[in-house]
Amino acid sequence: METTKQFRLDIRNWLIANCPESQRQPIIKDQQIWAGRRRTFYCGDAKLWFERMRDQGWTAPSWPTQYGGGGMSLEQAKILNQEMKALGCRPALYDIGLWMFGPTLLEYGTEEQKQEHIPKIVRGEIRWAQGYSEPSAGSDLASIKTRAEDKGNHFIVNGTKMWTTQGDKSDWIFSLVRTDHQAPKQQGISFLLIDMATEGVVARPMELINGDHEFCQTFFDDVKVPKSNLVGNINEGWSVAKALLKYERNMMSIMSSIVEKEEGDIVAIAKRYIGLDSSGKLANNGLRAQLSEHLMRAQGDALSALRLYQQHKSGVVDRGLGLTMKYLSTSEQQHKDELLLAIMGNRGLSWHDQTFSISEKKTVKNWAYNKAHTIAGGTSEIQLNIIANKALQLPV
Amino acid sequence: MSMVLNEEQRLLQDTIDDFLSTNAPIDQLRRLRDTHDYKGYSIILWNQLTELGIPSILMPEEFGGFGFGFEGLGAVMQSMGRNLTASPLFSTVVLGASAIRLGGTASQQQTLLPNIAVGQLTLALAIDETHHHQPINTAVRLKEQNGQLSISGEKVFVLDGHSADKLVVVVRSSGNAGDTKGLSLVLVDSNAAGLQINRIQYMDGRNAANIIFNNVRVKRDQLIGELGSAHTILQQVLDRGVVAMSAEMLGGCQEVFDRTLQYLREREQFGVKIGTFQALQHRAAQMFCQLERSKSAVLSALSSLDKNSPDISLQASLAKTLINDCYQHVSNEAIQMHGGAGITDELDIGLFLKRARVSLQILGDSDYHKNRYAQLMGY
Numbered sequence: 001m002e003t004t005k006q007f008r009l010d011i012r013n014w015l016i017a018n019c020p021e022s023q024r025q026p027i028i029k030d031q032q033i034w035a036g037r038r039r040t041f042y043c044g045d046a047k048l049w050f051e052r053m054r055d056q057g058w059t060a061p062s063w064p065t066q067y068g069g070g071g072m073s074l075e076q077a078k079i080l081n082q083e084m085k086a087l088g089c090r091p092a093l094y095d096i097g098l099w100m101f102g103p104t105l106l107e108y109g110t111e112e113q114k115q116e117h118i119p120k121i122v123r124g125e126i127r128w129a130q131g132y133s134e135p136s137a138g139s140d141l142a143s144i145k146t147r148a149e150d151k152g153n154h155f156i157v158n159g160t161k162m163w164t165t166q167g168d169k170s171d172w173i174f175s176l177v178r179t180d181h182q183a184p185k186q187q188g189i190s191f192l193l194i195d196m197a198t199e200g201v202v203a204r205p206m207e208l209i210n211g212d213h214e215f216c217q218t219f220f221d222d223v224k225v226p227k228s229n230l231v232g233n234i235n236e237g238w239s240v241a242k243a244l245l246k247y248e249r250n251m252m253s254i255m256s257s258i259v260e261k262e263e264g265d266i267v268a269i270a271k272r273y274i275g276l277d278s279s280g281k282l283a284n285n286g287l288r289a290q291l292s293e294h295l296m297r298a299q300g301d302a303l304s305a306l307r308l309y310q311q312h313k314s315g316v317v318d319r320g321l322g323l324t325m326k327y328l329s330t331s332e333q334q335h336k337d338e339l340l341l342a343i344m345g346n347r348g349l350s351w352h353d354q355t356f357s358i359s360e361k362k363t364v365k366n367w368a369y370n371k372a373h374t375i376a377g378g379t380s381e382i383q384l385n386i387i388a389n390k391a392l393q394l395p396v
Numbered sequence: 397m398s399m400v401l402n403e404e405q406r407l408l409q410d411t412i413d414d415f416l417s418t419n420a421p422i423d424q425l426r427r428l429r430d431t432h433d434y435k436g437y438s439i440i441l442w443n444q445l446t447e448l449g450i451p452s453i454l455m456p457e458e459f460g461g462f463g464f465g466f467e468g469l470g471a472v473m474q475s476m477g478r479n480l481t482a483s484p485l486f487s488t489v490v491l492g493a494s495a496i497r498l499g500g501t502a503s504q505q506q507t508l509l510p511n512i513a514v515g516q517l518t519l520a521l522a523i524d525e526t527h528h529h530q531p532i533n534t535a536v537r538l539k540e541q542n543g544q545l546s547i548s549g550e551k552v553f554v555l556d557g558h559s560a561d562k563l564v565v566v567v568r569s570s571g572n573a574g575d576t577k578g579l580s581l582v583l584v585d586s587n588a589a590g591l592q593i594n595r596i597q598y599m600d601g602r603n604a605a606n607i608i609f610n611n612v613r614v615k616r617d618q619l620i621g622e623l624g625s626a627h628t629i630l631q632q633v634l635d636r637g638v639v640a641m642s643a644e645m646l647g648g649c650q651e652v653f654d655r656t657l658q659y660l661r662e663r664e665q666f667g668v669k670i671g672t673f674q675a676l677q678h679r680a681a682q683m684f685c686q687l688e689r690s691k692s693a694v695l696s697a698l699s700s701l702d703k704n705s706p707d708i709s710l711q712a713s714l715a716k717t718l719i720n721d722c723y724q725h726v727s728n729e730a731i732q733m734h735g736g737a738g739i740t741d742e743l744d745i746g747l748f749l750k751r752a753r754v755s756l757q758i759l760g761d762s763d764y765h766k767n768r769y770a771q772l773m774g775y
Contacts, residue, residue: 267775282775291775292766296693296714303692307399314400324685387684388677392657395669 007076011083018052020045024088029362035095036127037171050124053092060098060122063106067118078309096165097121097128101174104244108191108232117172117193129196129203130248131161131175131218132241138162139382141176142185142238146220148177148192155179157194157223163376167203167216171196174244180235191237193229194220210368211351248377266291266340273343287343294332294339301328320391327383330373337367399695401471408464409471412450416479419444422744425480429601435559436603437482446515451489454497455513466636466701470643470694477647480747482602484518487556490640491633492519495564495581499621499629504583520560521633522551522607529760531566531634538567538580538614538623545614547582550606555758557605558595560586565609569624576627581620588612600750631709638712638759639697642719645755646694649723652748653683656730663735676733683726690718710772713765720762727752 022045031042033050041047053059056070062077063069072080084091102121105114120126137144146159157177164173173194180188194201200223205213232240270291275283282288304321311317340363341348350356350364374380388394401409420441428436445451453469455461462468469490476483493512496504511517523531536549547567557563563584571578586593590612596604621629657680660671670676697715700708727749731738738745760768 267773271775276775280774281770288770288775289763289766292717292769292773295773296717296766296769297689299714300689300693300718303399303696304689307692307695310398310400314398316400320684321688324688327681328685328689381678384678384681385674387681392677392680392684394657394660394671394677394680396672 004075004079008079008083011080012087014056015083015087015089018049019087019089020049022046023049023090025090026088027090031090032094033092033124034127034166034169035093035097035121035124036169037125038169039124039127049090050092054123057122059093059124060102063102063118063122067106067114068122069118075313093124095121095124095127096130097126097172100130100244100247101128103247104240105231107243108240112228113193113231126171127166127169129164129167129170129173129216129218131164131173131194133162134160135162135217139379141241142189144176144178144189146175146177147181148179148190148225150179153227155192155225155227157192157200157220157225159220161218161220162215164203164216164218166214167196167218168205170203173201173218174231176237176241179237183235186238188235189237189241190234191231191240192225193231194223194225198223198225200224208369209371210365212365212369245378266294266336266343269340270343273345273347287339290339290342294336297328297332298336301325301332304328320387323383323387323391326377327380327387331380333370333373337363337370341367399692399699401467405464405467405471408468409475412448412472412475413478415444415448416475416481420479420481420483422480422747425482425601425747428482432597434595436556436597436601437484437559441481442483442515445483445485446513449513450485451493451515452513454489454493455509461513466639466698467695469640470698473640473643474647474650477644477649477751478651480600480648480744480751484556484559486637486640486644487520487560488512488518491521491555491637492560492562492564494633494636495521495620495629496583498632499581499626501617504617504620517562518556518560519562519564520554520557520605521637522554522557522563522565524553525549525551527553529757529764531630532576533573534566534568534579535573536565536567536609538569538582540569545616547584547609547612547614550608552606553596553604553757554607555602555604557607558593558603562586563607564620566626566630571624578624579626579630580623581626581630582614583618583620584609584612584614598750598754600747600754602751602754634759635708635712636701638716638765639694639701639708641755641758642694642712642715643698645719645723645752646691648748648751648755649687649690649719649726652730652745652752653687653726655745656680656726656733659734670733679729679733683722683729686718686722686725690715690722693718710769713760713769713772716760717762717765717769720756720765723752724756 022043031046033039033041033046041050057065057068058070058080061070061072061080062074065071098121102118105117132141134144134146146157146161148155148157161175173196175192175194176189177192178188179190182188196203200221201218203216203218205216207213208215270282270287274287277283282291304325308321311321344360344363347356347360348364350361389396424438428438449462450472452461453464453472457463476485489512493509496508500508508517525533525535536547536551539546539548547565551565563586565582565584567580567582568578569580590610592608592610594606596606598604660676660680661669663670693715697711700711705711730745731749734743734745737743
């Protein structure tokens with residue numbers, strides 16, 4: 001108990017001493033520090049903050065120190081996270097490698113692969129993209145057609161991947177490729193790491209309903225990939241892919257909470273746009289009730305996250321609880337977005353027009369973008385299938 | 397203290413689950429309902445529960461209690477919810493005894509609490525005055541004339557008010573309906589002169605009472621806490637009640653959900669188990685999600701009571717709203733998914749539906765708590 005207290009205090013003091021004031025403001029999407037060869041910092045403070053965190057290994061606090069991580073226990077990493085939240089410190093680094101691929105590689109990679117890739121992820125030198133979905137393989141992921149042909153000491157890869165997040169800004173892509181065409185769907189798939197600088201790789205951005213170009217379609221045209229880039233055994237990539245999806249669900253929950261910070265406090269927004277009546281109540285009863293409903297559901301989900309953490313700590317983990325989190329948090333985010341628009345009325349209908357403030361436009365773009373939350377990382381319908389079969393043991 | 401039970405608490409939960417499923421199965425509630433049993437609970441069962449020490453579950457160990465706290469009480473309430481157990485535990489221990497513990501004088505505590513612990517004294521909280529819970533609107537007066545205090549007016553839907561030995565009555569000694577100032581708590585014997593108690597039977601087989609106070613004389617030592625400043629104590633008592641009732645509802649909701657899942661796994665139509673239909677699977681999965689979310693809120697509120705958290709009122713309203721809505725939804729779906737069988741009285745599903753509706757109203761429906769939550773949050 002005492003050591004935990006001291007640990008927390010040490011962390012807090014370090015953060016206070018090392019996190020510049022400008023990096024303790026709510027994060028704005030344009031100011032996020034994404035990893036990669038083309039990494040940029042919008043200001044000196046951001047660079048300083050990133051470098052200090054990186055040098056502690058606290059960009060990946062719970063990863064082993066031998067790969068550059070912070071070497072913390074899960075409990076210690078949680079304390080760091082709590083203290084950062086309490087002080088309003090921005091995340092020092094954003095990267096799919098950090099959230100999804102790294103944990104998977106630590107679990108499944110060879111020693112050589114870990115030594116090659118993990119330190120670069122911790123240091124934010126390489127930005128990772130995900131190569132899972134294809135034009136004809138969405139929820140039915142195992143129907144992928146991108147193929148890797150065995151050419152002795154290397155593979156030749158041909159095919160197309162969809163929804164590669166920031167594919168045009170990424171350095172490496174972890175991909176699912178078909179290595180056996182005869183085997184049943186899931187058994188002929190391998191997990192392959194591809195350097196996107198290799199000849200034959202092209203990432204083309206697509207415009208989304210929020211006007212952004214975050215996602216790419218990535219084309220592989222006779223791309224040569226060394227065999228040492230295979231993670232797990234050949235034709236056994238599906239189990240690696242599934243392990244990674246587990247981290248992706250966690251990431252989706254993280255992403256929902258990041259967006260929340262951008263808009264600020266929904267209660268304050270409601271007061272500003274609706275006003276209070278003489279008794280101090282929001283001047284619109286219906287929206288007032290909807291606001292309570294949203295806040296309560298969101299609070300319930302936050303408490304579920306805490307309960308899950310307490311279960312992990314006690315060693316008695318209730319599998320079903322974890323399975324509910326992605327479905328609940330992503331749909332609640334959408335409820336919140338709809339409520340924000342309702343609160344803003346006609347001021348929630350912005351696009352380019354100068355009549356609207358930057359934050360109004362941002363709220364609307366988020367509303368549109370967050371429609372992806374219940375689709376990416378396993379659609380809500382797939383989540384419900386999983387819950388029905390795995391947690392509720394309903395017959396298939 | 398956490399939302400995960402420790403070894404000792406798990407043992408308590410297993411013990412009480414075993415005990416209630418053996419000694420207070422749902423058939424017992426049916427018997428009480430069908431025979432219009434006056435008390436509305438089995439006195440034998442209450443004696444057995446007393447022998448197990450359940451009435452003193454909230455008392456600290458130094459007063460001879462278990463020291464299980466609210467997390468322990470939550471386990472018991474959940475089990476009662478699962479088994480639809482009727483007992484005076486909620487009215488007497490959670491509401492009545494809490495008022496005495498929190499607001500009573502040393503002498504009141506010494507005379508009353510030991511009797512509650514041995515099952516010799518039952519209490520009821522007489523609070524509501526209309527068919528909607530709105531404690532702040534209390535208007536029934538505690539009048540003072542020539543130094544003599546008396547109560548006149550009517551309290552309605554007093555849970556277990558027909559069978560309790562004493563009533564803890566919420567009255568107004570000054571101010572007007574809507575004021576937090578001027579509320580008082582008074583302990584009144586149920587056989588006091590001027591009391592007229594009319595029993596009410598609810599749809600779930602449980603009982604309440606409408607109670608008319610016709611110039612009921614009150615002595616100073618019947619006051620719990622200071623005259624006119626009971627609001628803080630009352631708030632604490634109600635928060636405890638709200639959270640404990642939420643725990644009972646959680647248990648009931650889980651039970652009716654589990655029974656429905658079992659039915660989906662077994663029932664065949666069109667040559668297959670109906671649980672294979674995606675339309676039903678998704679609805680079941682959505683119920684599960686809602687139930688887990690509500691459970692987190694209820695368990696957290698119980699744990700917050702033990703920690704004496706400053707935000708307990710917020711947590712109580714959160715827990716009650718989420719479990720109210722969840723139990724209502726799940727009990728409706730349970731009927732629908734059981735098909736024709738679901739609307740027969742022979743199946744127990746309907747009993748859960750009715751208990752859900754009654755408990756929904758106890759100490760505030762969702763609208764009441766949403767409004768309270770909004771007020772506490774400052775909007």
